[in-house]
Amino acid sequence: MSTPSPPQRQQEEKQSVSLSKKKNQKRKRTKHDPELERLDSLPWNSSLPNEEEEDDTFSLFIGSGDLDGGFLSLEEIDESDYGLDVPGAKKKISNKNSKLKKQKLEEVTEGSREDAEAEPEPEPAEGMAEEKNVKAKKKKKKSKKKKAKAVQQEDESATVIDSKDDEKEQMLYEDEAEAYAEFYAWNELRLHPLLMKSISRLGFKEPTPIQRTCIPAAAHQGKDVIGAAETGSGKTLAFGLPIFQRLLEEREKAANMLEEKGEEAGKYAPKGVLRALIITPTRELTLQITDHLKEFAKDINVRVVPIVGGMSAEKQERLLKTRPEVIVGTPGRLWELMSGGEKHLVELHSLSFFVLDEADRMVEAGHFRELQSIIEMLPMTSGTTEGQSQDTQNCVTVSSLSRKKRQTFVFSATLALSADFRKKLKRGSLKSKQSTDGLNSIEILSERAGMKPNAAIVDLTNASILAKNLEESFIECREEDKDAYLYYILSIHGEGRTIVFCTSIAALRHISSILRILGINVSTLHAQMQQRARLKAIDRFRANEHGILVATDVAARGLDIPGVRTVVHYQLPHSAEVYVHRSGRTARASSDGCSIALISPNDSAKFASLCKSFAKESIKHFPLESSYMPEVMKRLSLACQIDKISRKDSQERANKSWLERSAESLELVVENYDSEEERVKNFKQKKASSNHLKKLQQELNGLLSRPLRPKTFSHRYPTAAGVTHLIQHQFEELAKQNGDDNLVLGENKRRKMVVIGQDCVEPLQALRSAGREVHMDVKERVEKRRNAESLRRKRKEEKKRLRDQRRKQKKQSQGRE
Numbered sequence: 001m002s003t004p005s006p007p008q009r010q011q012e013e014k015q016s017v018s019l020s021k022k023k024n025q026k027r028k029r030t031k032h033d034p035e036l037e038r039l040d041s042l043p044w045n046s047s048l049p050n051e052e053e054e055d056d057t058f059s060l061f062i063g064s065g066d067l068d069g070g071f072l073s074l075e076e077i078d079e080s081d082y083g084l085d086v087p088g089a090k091k092k093i094s095n096k097n098s099k100l101k102k103q104k105l106e107e108v109t110e111g112s113r114e115d116a117e118a119e120p121e122p123e124p125a126e127g128m129a130e131e132k133n134v135k136a137k138k139k140k141k142k143s144k145k146k147k148a149k150a151v152q153q154e155d156e157s158a159t160v161i162d163s164k165d166d167e168k169e170q171m172l173y174e175d176e177a178e179a180y181a182e183f184y185a186w187n188e189l190r191l192h193p194l195l196m197k198s199i200s201r202l203g204f205k206e207p208t209p210i211q212r213t214c215i216p217a218a219a220h221q222g223k224d225v226i227g228a229a230e231t232g233s234g235k236t237l238a239f240g241l242p243i244f245q246r247l248l249e250e251r252e253k254a255a256n257m258l259e260e261k262g263e264e265a266g267k268y269a270p271k272g273v274l275r276a277l278i279i280t281p282t283r284e285l286t287l288q289i290t291d292h293l294k295e296f297a298k299d300i301n302v303r304v305v306p307i308v309g310g311m312s313a314e315k316q317e318r319l320l321k322t323r324p325e326v327i328v329g330t331p332g333r334l335w336e337l338m339s340g341g342e343k344h345l346v347e348l349h350s351l352s353f354f355v356l357d358e359a360d361r362m363v364e365a366g367h368f369r370e371l372q373s374i375i376e377m378l379p380m381t382s383g384t385t386e387g388q389s390q391d392t393q394n395c396v397t398v399s400s401l402s403r404k405k406r407q408t409f410v411f412s413a414t415l416a417l418s419a420d421f422r423k424k425l426k427r428g429s430l431k432s433k434q435s436t437d438g439l440n441s442i443e444i445l446s447e448r449a450g451m452k453p454n455a456a457i458v459d460l461t462n463a464s465i466l467a468k469n470l471e472e473s474f475i476e477c478r479e480e481d482k483d484a485y486l487y488y489i490l491s492i493h494g495e496g497r498t499i500v501f502c503t504s505i506a507a508l509r510h511i512s513s514i515l516r517i518l519g520i521n522v523s524t525l526h527a528q529m530q531q532r533a534r535l536k537a538i539d540r541f542r543a544n545e546h547g548i549l550v551a552t553d554v555a556a557r558g559l560d561i562p563g564v565r566t567v568v569h570y571q572l573p574h575s576a577e578v579y580v581h582r583s584g585r586t587a588r589a590s591s592d593g594c595s596i597a598l599i600s601p602n603d604s605a606k607f608a609s610l611c612k613s614f615a616k617e618s619i620k621h622f623p624l625e626s627s628y629m630p631e632v633m634k635r636l637s638l639a640c641q642i643d644k645i646s647r648k649d650s651q652e653r654a655n656k657s658w659l660e661r662s663a664e665s666l667e668l669v670v671e672n673y674d675s676e677e678e679r680v681k682n683f684k685q686k687k688a689s690s691n692h693l694k695k696l697q698q699e700l701n702g703l704l705s706r707p708l709r710p711k712t713f714s715h716r717y718p719t720a721a722g723v724t725h726l727i728q729h730q731f732e733e734l735a736k737q738n739g740d741d742n743l744v745l746g747e748n749k750r751r752k753m754v755v756i757g758q759d760c761v762e763p764l765q766a767l768r769s770a771g772r773e774v775h776m777d778v779k780e781r782v783e784k785r786r787n788a789e790s791l792r793r794k795r796k797e798e799k800k801r802l803r804d805q806r807r808k809q810k811k812q813s814q815g816r817e
């Protein structure tokens with residue numbers, strides 16, 4: 001072996017010193033990496049006010065937006081890595097390009113340096129060795145030159161490409177900057193670039209107030225949140241975005257750490273564990289939230305899966321096998337699976353988010369027990385933290401990060417917390433309570449779910465519990481005339497989607513049958529329907545721009561169907577809360593809409609107190625064109641008769657087939673004991689009834705084939721209401737043409753051709769243009785109702801008295817005879 005020459009030795013020494021330095025640095029990083037320590041020992045809410053000093057009263061608590069543990073600041077994220085150039089990112093991109101160029105160059109130089117520093121080959125015989133050395137030197141020089149040339153060429157071409165790229169980039173940047181400029185309102189929320197990409201894809205120009213308030217607290221301060229805001233205010237994303245933000249940040253943090261430590265990815269970012277469990281009260285809401293979140297998850301590769309009753313076991317199994325990070329479900333089915341030991345659902349050690357949506361509904365009878373059981377299965381969020389962080393001090397895995405603090409989000413459209421809620425949370429005094437009553441149980445649930453005393457309480461319902469863009473109105477009518485007014489609304493103002501709410505399934509069946517007879521195609525939705533049928537009904541409604549859904553209060557909450565223009569309260573709901581939720585199916589997000597309540601004398605006191613509970617002093621009368629009513633009544637009367645006969649027939653058929661089926665199952669023969677005479681009589685009756693039905697149907701068809709006209713119909717003023725869309729379109733075209741002609745003819749002539757109904761097709765337009773404000777005086781209304789009732793009673797008594805008197809007189813006269 002040859003001993004290295006002094007300069008070689010010096011070089012080797014230098015190398016070994018730098019190597020050991022590197023090793024030491026690496027060791028140091030592994031042992032005392034301040035970043036790891038920071039992540040492990042993060043006080044999640046360090047930026048929060050001192051708990052002792054904290055105001056205990058029920059208060060709006062909005063995060064300051066400070067960055068806190070485990071969360072990446074946007075500076076740490078390079079938007080260009082996500083194919084997304086947000087404004088201001090330009091510099092970074094070109095910096096990155098020059099860095100890449102530099103890196104390439106360095107690689108090549110490094111290569112030639114390596115060549116130069118390569119260990120000498122074993123020395124051959126002297127003469128040959130010299131020759132070889134010269135050859136080798138020449139070769140090295142050549143390769144150096146070649147490489148340098150290549151670098152130069154590459155550099156030159158890179159400069160050409162770069163300048164072209166720069167131009168393109170500049171153009172792209174300008175385009176995108178312009179595109180994203182529309183979304184600048186989101187900047188303050190410092191969301192991950194991929195989430196911004198989804199936001200711009202969905203065209204959400206700005207965060208809604210609840211999103212603006214909740215996201216900083218939940219996503220950047222890691223706080224728990226109790227949030228309440230009007231219906232349709234975007235609560236789903238208020239909790240959805242913080243979930244995605246944290247998952248993305250953790251994923252990136254883990255990847256960065258992996259890069260530094262050079263270890264296997266799976267160890268640090270375990271895949272296929274449940275990270276977020278979102279619980280909602282209804283199947284529809286579950287599916288809707290899943291769809292909404294999936295839209296966002298498209299760009300970020302996070303699996304969101306629904307778990308609801310009514311779903312086939314195979315499908316459910318298949319969905320759970322994908323081991324989704326986010327599960328949205330109803331308490332019943334979730335608990336069924338959890339108590340059955342479903343693997344993905346019971347491995348909750350990595351659960352980072354527990355969300356209760358529509359929490360007020362959740363605590364209603366039927367859900368509370370299952371929810372409580374689910375909550376009991378959740379791992380503790382405090383106490384275990386320290387131990388775990390010690391165990392994992394040298395190995396910060398995503399699961400250990402997430403274990404550190406599970407965030408709890410409780411959202412609702414209506415919320416009433418006791419003034420000392422924070423105090424109760426701090427004392428843990430709610431733990432022992434067994435209450436399942438009303439609103440307080442939201443507090444109990446929140447506490448049991450691990451809600452921390454420093455949770456951000458964001459209550460935006462104080463100002464207005466109902467959506468700002470919602471116009472409310474009512475129609476006063478007799479109970480028996482409700483059908484007629486409903487038909488009037490749907491046929492005269494049947495533009496846009498409408499939901500008609502009833503409180504009972506019987507009423508739902510009645511009106512849907514009548515409306516169908518009247519040629520109005522409606523979908524129905526109620527709790528007794530099978531899940532498949534429910535989903536179909538929603539899909540059908542969603543697919544029709546002018547669809548009509550007749551529903552009970554199962555559809556009152558959460559159902560998010562765009563373009564619902566009108567909500568009709570055919571029957572008033574039992575509580576103000578349900579009224580809020582029902583009305584909230586329209587005027588969602590930034591759109592507007594209107595609600596119409598059909599108020600019978602029996603409803604008036606209830607309606608007045610409803611208005612009182614929303615501090616409404618006045619409400620608009622929905623404008624009615626009474627000249628339509630005779631025609632409406634005529635059609636309705638025919639429809640009711642047809643409905644009655646059809647119902648009777650189908651009832652008889654059902655009874656008969658039941659009898660036959662039962663007999664068949666018992667292997668009996670049903671004998672007909674009716675006499676010939678009776679049978680003939682029955683036959684005749686049936687025939688007469690069927691003929692009558694046909695006649696009624698014909699008459700109705702005749703009426704329906706014509707547009708619904710006011711009694712004072714003039715052919716100069718054709719109505720557009722009740723006509724087919726084709727005719728309506730023709731009317732519109734005609735009106736437009738006429739308008740254009742009239743423009744030429746002059747202002748005065750333009751009003752000659754009027755398409756009645758066209759100007760107020762939408763109830764909202766009609767309401768805005770002709771709605772009459774009515775002062776709501778609860779006392780006055782109650783008094784009025786009392787007077788009306790006593791008058792009715794007196795009349796009844798008077799009638800009875802007169803009847804008795806007549807009877808008496810009759811008897812007396814008979815006795816005399």
Ligand SMILES: Nc1ncnc2c1ncn2[C@@H]1O[C@H](COP(=O)(O)OP(=O)(O)OP(=O)(O)O)[C@@H](O)[C@H]1O
Pocket residue numbers: 203204205206207208211229230231232233234235236237292412413557558559560562584585588589590
């Ligand atoms: N920032 C936004 N800009 C525009 N539209 C939005 C925004 N955020 C959410 N939306 C849309 O608003 C609609 C209502 O949102 P969401 O269902 O989350 O409301 P909600 O408050 O949960 O309503 P509810 O209490 O009735 O369940 C959805 O269609 C959603 O896509």
